[in-house]
Amino acid sequence: MVSTSTGCPSSSVPARRFELLTLGDELLLGLTANGHLTFIGSQLGRRGVMLNRNVTITDDADDIVKQFRESWACSDVVITTGGLGPTCDDRTREAIAAVLGQELVFDTGIEKTIVDRFARLGRKMTPNNLKQAYRFARGEVLPNANGTAPGLWVEQDGKVLCMLPGPPNELQPMFIEQVLPRLAERGYVRAREAYVQLRTAGIGESALETKLQPLFDRHGDALSVAFCAHQGQVDCRLSSPSLRLSDAQLQEIASECASLLGEDFVCFGHDSLPRVCADLLRAQEYTLAVAETATGGLLANAFTDICGASKFFAGGCVCYSNESKMQLLDVPEDILSQHGAVSAENAVAMATGAAERLSADYAIAITGFAGPTGGNEANPVGTIYVALYSPQGVWSKKLAYPGPRPTVKVRAVNAALDWLRRELVRHQVASTTEARVGSGLRS
Amino acid sequence: MVSTSTGCPSSSVPARRFELLTLGDELLLGLTANGHLTFIGSQLGRRGVMLNRNVTITDDADDIVKQFRESWACSDVVITTGGLGPTCDDRTREAIAAVLGQELVFDTGIEKTIVDRFARLGRKMTPNNLKQAYRFARGEVLPNANGTAPGLWVEQDGKVLCMLPGPPNELQPMFIEQVLPRLAERGYVRAREAYVQLRTAGIGESALETKLQPLFDRHGDALSVAFCAHQGQVDCRLSSPSLRLSDAQLQEIASECASLLGEDFVCFGHDSLPRVCADLLRAQEYTLAVAETATGGLLANAFTDICGASKFFAGGCVCYSNESKMQLLDVPEDILSQHGAVSAENAVAMATGAAERLSADYAIAITGFAGPTGGNEANPVGTIYVALYSPQGVWSKKLAYPGPRPTVKVRAVNAALDWLRRELVRHQVASTTEARVGSGLRS
Numbered sequence: 001m002v003s004t005s006t007g008c009p010s011s012s013v014p015a016r017r018f019e020l021l022t023l024g025d026e027l028l029l030g031l032t033a034n035g036h037l038t039f040i041g042s043q044l045g046r047r048g049v050m051l052n053r054n055v056t057i058t059d060d061a062d063d064i065v066k067q068f069r070e071s072w073a074c075s076d077v078v079i080t081t082g083g084l085g086p087t088c089d090d091r092t093r094e095a096i097a098a099v100l101g102q103e104l105v106f107d108t109g110i111e112k113t114i115v116d117r118f119a120r121l122g123r124k125m126t127p128n129n130l131k132q133a134y135r136f137a138r139g140e141v142l143p144n145a146n147g148t149a150p151g152l153w154v155e156q157d158g159k160v161l162c163m164l165p166g167p168p169n170e171l172q173p174m175f176i177e178q179v180l181p182r183l184a185e186r187g188y189v190r191a192r193e194a195y196v197q198l199r200t201a202g203i204g205e206s207a208l209e210t211k212l213q214p215l216f217d218r219h220g221d222a223l224s225v226a227f228c229a230h231q232g233q234v235d236c237r238l239s240s241p242s243l244r245l246s247d248a249q250l251q252e253i254a255s256e257c258a259s260l261l262g263e264d265f266v267c268f269g270h271d272s273l274p275r276v277c278a279d280l281l282r283a284q285e286y287t288l289a290v291a292e293t294a295t296g297g298l299l300a301n302a303f304t305d306i307c308g309a310s311k312f313f314a315g316g317c318v319c320y321s322n323e324s325k326m327q328l329l330d331v332p333e334d335i336l337s338q339h340g341a342v343s344a345e346n347a348v349a350m351a352t353g354a355a356e357r358l359s360a361d362y363a364i365a366i367t368g369f370a371g372p373t374g375g376n377e378a379n380p381v382g383t384i385y386v387a388l389y390s391p392q393g394v395w396s397k398k399l400a401y402p403g404p405r406p407t408v409k410v411r412a413v414n415a416a417l418d419w420l421r422r423e424l425v426r427h428q429v430a431s432t433t434e435a436r437v438g439s440g441l442r443s
Numbered sequence: 444m445v446s447t448s449t450g451c452p453s454s455s456v457p458a459r460r461f462e463l464l465t466l467g468d469e470l471l472l473g474l475t476a477n478g479h480l481t482f483i484g485s486q487l488g489r490r491g492v493m494l495n496r497n498v499t500i501t502d503d504a505d506d507i508v509k510q511f512r513e514s515w516a517c518s519d520v521v522i523t524t525g526g527l528g529p530t531c532d533d534r535t536r537e538a539i540a541a542v543l544g545q546e547l548v549f550d551t552g553i554e555k556t557i558v559d560r561f562a563r564l565g566r567k568m569t570p571n572n573l574k575q576a577y578r579f580a581r582g583e584v585l586p587n588a589n590g591t592a593p594g595l596w597v598e599q600d601g602k603v604l605c606m607l608p609g610p611p612n613e614l615q616p617m618f619i620e621q622v623l624p625r626l627a628e629r630g631y632v633r634a635r636e637a638y639v640q641l642r643t644a645g646i647g648e649s650a651l652e653t654k655l656q657p658l659f660d661r662h663g664d665a666l667s668v669a670f671c672a673h674q675g676q677v678d679c680r681l682s683s684p685s686l687r688l689s690d691a692q693l694q695e696i697a698s699e700c701a702s703l704l705g706e707d708f709v710c711f712g713h714d715s716l717p718r719v720c721a722d723l724l725r726a727q728e729y730t731l732a733v734a735e736t737a738t739g740g741l742l743a744n745a746f747t748d749i750c751g752a753s754k755f756f757a758g759g760c761v762c763y764s765n766e767s768k769m770q771l772l773d774v775p776e777d778i779l780s781q782h783g784a785v786s787a788e789n790a791v792a793m794a795t796g797a798a799e800r801l802s803a804d805y806a807i808a809i810t811g812f813a814g815p816t817g818g819n820e821a822n823p824v825g826t827i828y829v830a831l832y833s834p835q836g837v838w839s840k841k842l843a844y845p846g847p848r849p850t851v852k853v854r855a856v857n858a859a860l861d862w863l864r865r866e867l868v869r870h871q872v873a874s875t876t877e878a879r880v881g882s883g884l885r886s
Contacts, residue, residue, distance in 0.1 A: 029488040
């Protein structure tokens with residue numbers, strides 16, 4: 001039997017209770033988003049563990065003592081974030097030591113690291129920084145390559161406590177390089193990814209399930225399947241909680257799924273749509289240009305978030321005014337006066353203009369009404385025209401998205417990226433076939 | 444005495460304990476960010492209340508019962524989000540009814556609203572949707588204008604329970620229009636904003652405090668001051684917990700602060716930097732163009748997130764390749780070959796090109812190395828050149844930001860926006876003075 005849920009596949013790892021304590025008034029006041037939950041939750045999920053609870057509390061020492069006592073009593077692993085800094089707000093270390101009945105000891109090794117770090121950066125160290133040199137008497141130190149406060153690791157009462165610094169650029173590498181391997185060694189999480197993930201686009205969750213079910217049924221209850229839908233994409237996670245299927249067998253089943261899905265299959269693993277498009281462009285040595293109205297730079301930004309984007313990304317235009325469309329992209333005035341800016345004709349002209357102006361092999365144009373104002377009877381708010389220019393030609397598509405402005409923008413960008421991806425895959429397959437025909441290798 | 448903290452000013456509202464319960468496996472697996480905490484935390488903060496705790500748990504009915512029992516026992520107000528939908532995952536209503544000892548009753552009013560909504564949208568209603576028509580026997584219904592599941596409101600044991608649907612476009616208007624007024628009526632939150640906020644940019648928290656302290660001291664302990672720093676901006680919140688200062692007096696103190704701060708003062712309230720720039724541009728009927736390399740569309744996107752941006756935003760270019768800089772912005776080849784793309788000269792040429800090509804009054808250009816690769820001895824990773832083109836001339840600035848690629852991008856965009864803001868304010872003041880001189884009104 002195949003179990004289906006939006007959650008995490010259950011795993012062969014004995015069920016242990018994981019809890020995340022995120023500390024900080026700025027989280028409770030909504031000044032900062034709780035990115036630690038997103039990061040740690042997804043990292044543990046990949047290793048077959050779902051967090052049981054996340055509790056966010058204030059920096060108040062009494063609150064910390066009260067909450068930590070409860071969390072420690074009911075969990076096997078407690079991870080805390082924040083509160084390890086040098087200021088007087090940072091009382092977490094002391095509060096937790098009290099609950100654990102542990103002494104805090106001054107560690108000259110940590111002291112040296114902090115002093116050296118300040119010297120290297122040419123900054124003056126204030127004495128309160130040495131507060132960060134205290135560690136639990138019975139515990140380990142997790143060195144911090146990107147900041148002054150090290151992480152702390154304690155094993156006590158058959159449980160694990162792991163305290164991490166708040167800044168994401170310090171916490172994230174520490175979690176991946178030091179915490180996950182320690183948890184895996186002790187059998188608390190899988191040593192590798194707990195599942196094989198297929199990423200799909202352009203197909204709904206129920207259609208996906210219907211298409212793959214006969215394949216899943218062949219493996220009975222040895223196979224566990226979970227679906228996760230997000231922003232026009234559905235991920236499918238295959239695992240074998242009983243370990244009756246090996247990793248190689250899971251990968252083989254995933255490959256069969258990919259073949260069945262054809263172009264709806266995006267990739268194995270966790271790559272984003274812009275990353276997948278970028279890899280396809282780089283592999284075929286193609287360049288890309290973009291032209292946007294409604295999405296206003298979001299599409300360009302998705303590509304330029306990728307380090308090394310200049311290898312394939314020629315550039316983009318955000319053309320709000322009609323004049324800018326004519327000036328930057330050579331859109332003929334007639335098209336704008338006859339069809340309007342929100343039209344298939346304009347989308348095609350913008351894509352063509354971007355490709356020609358930037359000498360790019362491919363170009364995407366997006367125009368439309370993102371709302372909440374604008375729109376007309378033929379093209380109400382939420383109407384989006386996407387055009388794709390490629391060495392094979394140029395086409396446009398009309399789409400419609402309900403929802404607020406930010407949702408329309410994200411959905412339009414994802415739809416455009418998925419179309420580009422399909423076109424690049426199709427072209428890659430065609431080129432390979434052609435090459436095989438050309439060299440007489442046709443099977 | 445003036446109290447200073449990064450938290451929320453204490454208020455005259457009697458201290459009650461607020462707790463937020465966010466439900467959903469997708470939050471614990473890191474598939475969705477916990478935006479409800481950010482939204483509800485900041486909305487309550489504005490009304491003088493800091494959430495005491497946020498707990499995120501799974502959709503499991505036993506977990507919900509256990510957690511809600513504890514939260515209800517120790518809080519005055521419990522707000523829940525999610526778990527009110529039509530699927531079998533959504534068991535929150537039943538779990539909580541059990542703890543409260545309440546019956547769930549079928550509400551024909553809700554039923555009619557759901558049936559009508561499906562009819563209006565021309566969609567077929569499946570029977571499980573009617574699960575959403577159940578409400579607590581002793582409780583109120585919060586109508587949902589944007590979805591099928593209404594919110595639920597219960598007053599019992601001298602406490603308040605408020606259950607909200609998960610989709611943000613349903614939850615947010617419901618919270619503002621129905622929940623906050625109800626809480627204010629009962630004296631649980633302030634009826635208006637609990638503080639007067641001054642938003643500043645380009646000045647650090649300690650310099651700000653030093654500058655304003657003498658002014659604060661005049662009001663003794665009648666005035667409470669809190670600072671919140673975020674991404675190159677510092678907000679200063681003035682309140683009078685004892686109510687000895689009226690709202691009008693607080694506003695007057697805030698105005699004195701604004702005068703003292705000069706150009707470092709951005710606005711009163713919560714407007715973003717792009718919004719403030721947009722308002723200044725619109726007020727003076729100026730248009731803006733942007734040209735980006737390192738920030739790759741993030742600057743353009745900041746403006747196009749504003750509804751009605753076409754009134755002032757002419758457009759933008761994201762020019763990754765040298766060819767695109769020449770093609771779209773008429774950057775002379777000599778500048779690129781002699782000074783390179785990451786140079787003051789290129790920034791100036793890009794800004795000028797964008798303004799001229801798009802016939803804009805103002806233009807911003809950003810070029811640099813966002814990292815992690817790239818850079819050279821003269822311009823290491825994190826180096827950013829910003830250029831500003833205005834009716835008064837064109838200038839450039841060299842900036843440097845440490846940190847990962849996304850941080851460098853955001854900081855560069857904020858610095859550019861702040862520069863534009865200062866220039867627009869200076870120009871507005873100059874124009875006003877000129878007009879007064881011209882019409883003989885000089886005082």
